[in-house]
Amino acid sequence: GALVYQYPRRTICKSGTSMRMECQAVGFQATSVAWYRQSPQKTFELIALSTVNSAIKYEQNFTQEKFPISHPNLSFSSMTVLNAYLEDRGLYLCGAAGTISNERLFFGHGTKLSVL
């Protein structure tokens, strides 16, 4: 079956430091990867959508300078939160779609980021 592994599940970083999270698709080729964030008391917001052979599209209020994304092949993507501060805490979720997914995203477990 199609699975998406995301790691780490939880991470804590000091204010002003950066942390990287990774997402791996298993059982299908992830031509598109979407990264979401759920801040405390809020719902999931789309950060950016990465499609192989296309430019990464960031949503309003999110930038490449703050959330650089790598999508080097059809099974892997990573996103870094640079200079994390309190407002960056939350649950970050990757969703992947591609072959066999019929335009439906398969989601990972999420990475819960705490900032001290």
Place this chain on the structure above:
Amino acid sequence: GDSVTQTEGPVTVSESESLIINCTYSATSIAYPNLFWYVRYPGEGLQLLLKVITAGQKGSSRGFEATYNKETTSFHLQKASVQESDSAVYYCALTDTNAYKVIFGKGTHLHVLP
């Protein structure tokens, strides 16, 4: 922009009772968005529970049902008899012209008491 509003939780029900979690949507860029219910069980990732892409149709999975009602712009989730294992967070969601931009509701935390 598009939005989804759902029952605020937590919702607590006893096992074998019926359940309804309300969901209404607003889609400004497309007349007929695709509608979803996702579920996140404790310790697990976000999973698709059911999906309906045609107005008037009903989706069902694991005993849950939801009907796409274009007139009331609603997609309420119902189950006739819940089980303790249904305890989870449920998210109503939609997609419009971009299949990968999912607009989520805030989620409803369901506690089912044994």
